[in-house]
Amino acid sequence: MSLDPVARFRRFSRAVTSEVGALDSSFLGRGRPLGAARVLNAIGNGHEDVGEIRAYLGLDSGLMSRLLRGLEAEGLVRTAPHPGDARRRVAALTDAGRAEFSEYETLSDARAGALLASHPRPEALLAAMDLVASALGRDRITLGQADPRGAAARHCLGAYYAELARRFEQGFDVALSRDPEAADMCPPRGAFLVAMSDGLPLGCVGLKGNGGTQAEVKRLWVAPSARGLGLARRLMEGVEEAARALGIDTLRLDTNSAALPEAARLYRAAGWTEIPRFNDDPYPDLFFERRL
């Protein structure tokens, strides 16, 4: 009944190859070779360090240098030595460069917008794209500390609360749970980690400290499109490392066995030991501890 998975994969490949090709040729419409356009877009997207851009685009250093020179000759880019390390260089867009960059943005936005607008279920299409992108880019997911009040963190936390509200039969009210103060999840007391993939937040975890050697792990969440890729485990390893760096030697956490069964399994598999209840929150019924 179901068709050969590899045939389906191939069809997908062909479809996106020609889409990517179409986008590339629309980029060529601006009269600049693709290589140069890619560098310009990388800079516009916030990559500054020349070496970083090279790694991101996979370019040879000679080629990179020439492309940059061409963009400088066009007056779109300015380069300068890196403030802290004069071997390196950083690139920035000039006003003309920013204008040109936004033309490229307009081109790809128009493509994206047209495709999404013409689809009967844009949200389903986007969800499918997220899933595919996470599967393809799983080893390009990076973990980093972030401000728990920043945009990426707020997105994760919002999705986390929404999911809890769905999973708990009686709903979920942040106010009822002891919502950790943001300051307790920032250095030097604690930390907040966000997993990012190409600018999109895919997961988070918070470490709520009190200045002492004990801290609590809170708000572990992974985006539905990225589940099963081992991201929760990476986040937990990351938060343990952050705790060690802060001089913390004991971690605790709480969870709910019925609403979040996969979480309890993860903690047990990662070597956490169950302990008696240590708070009076209404939601959790399972409590864990781990010594570092």
Add this chain to the structure above:
Amino acid sequence: MSLDPVARFRRFSRAVTSEVGALDSSFLGRGRPLGAARVLNAIGNGHEDVGEIRAYLGLDSGLMSRLLRGLEAEGLVRTAPHPGDARRRVAALTDAGRAEFSEYETLSDARAGALLASHPRPEALLAAMDLVASALGRDRITLGQADPRGAAARHCLGAYYAELARRFEQGFDVALSRDPEAADMCPPRGAFLVAMSDGLPLGCVGLKGNGGTQAEVKRLWVAPSARGLGLARRLMEGVEEAARALGIDTLRLDTNSAALPEAARLYRAAGWTEIPRFNDDPYPDLFFERRL
């Protein structure tokens, strides 16, 4: 809460671009430029006519000619004049060419297999890929007559029956419905149309004739991943055209208002008029007619 759709689209773009790039470079590992590899693969995938390959790959005639010559020099391809039109040429793989082609197949199968095997929900990933591929390739979906007993038709009909079984509360048994004989859905009595996208069947419709000027439309089905793209309408237009070509002037069909509400909407919108019951099948409760 939900992130900028365009940012999500871009992330998808970047992920597949680098995946496509990785596949391309793995193809380069066989010591042949990509262009030549693409031509070899096109021939291996059943494209024979040189002009057709050129259109499929979007190549200039000069370039195409040179690439073919290179493959001939390698002993992988043999070309010959087209039997019916000596201006055209057809290309075929030699034994060595077939061996080389299957090496390429192995490479891309391995990539696809590794990705699917490493994913926690391969079926969900494939479904997402199907959805994206259909959305991207909507104007590359082609309609064509097919044998209702062939592989593509059987796949569609199997999915169709399975879906009916899910939608009808009491299930669905093909034997209870008047399953049209395959011969009635083949020329000269009738027709069977299949919508294909890059080798994958995405929808079908049957025209069951009896040798007279009246015929019945049966088995209209569209793959879930391709719904909303106007494919059902195209199939209905195609079946009407096929009917006209067979000298048929009146079409009838039956459907079920509760289990298949979108079908009834489609027929009404396409100008069909409701008529009294004309058979005693247990499943349908709505009957339509249309004069051509």
Add this chain to the structure above:
DNA sequence: CATGATGTCTGACTTAAGTCAGATAAATCG
């Protein structure tokens, strides 16, 4: 059968992309 259209081929180009071997300057480390 003459005419124009079609499909392929050839040769002469251009451009983009990428490679490689140094040169240079700054940072790092013992």
Add this chain to the structure above:
DNA sequence: CGATTTATCTGACTTAAGTCAGACATCATG
């Protein structure tokens, strides 16, 4: 400090890809 490593730059290449004009044979049509 001197030796080594790192990051970028330059010049001299190669290769792939694509363009263009014209040649040639064949087909379709009046």
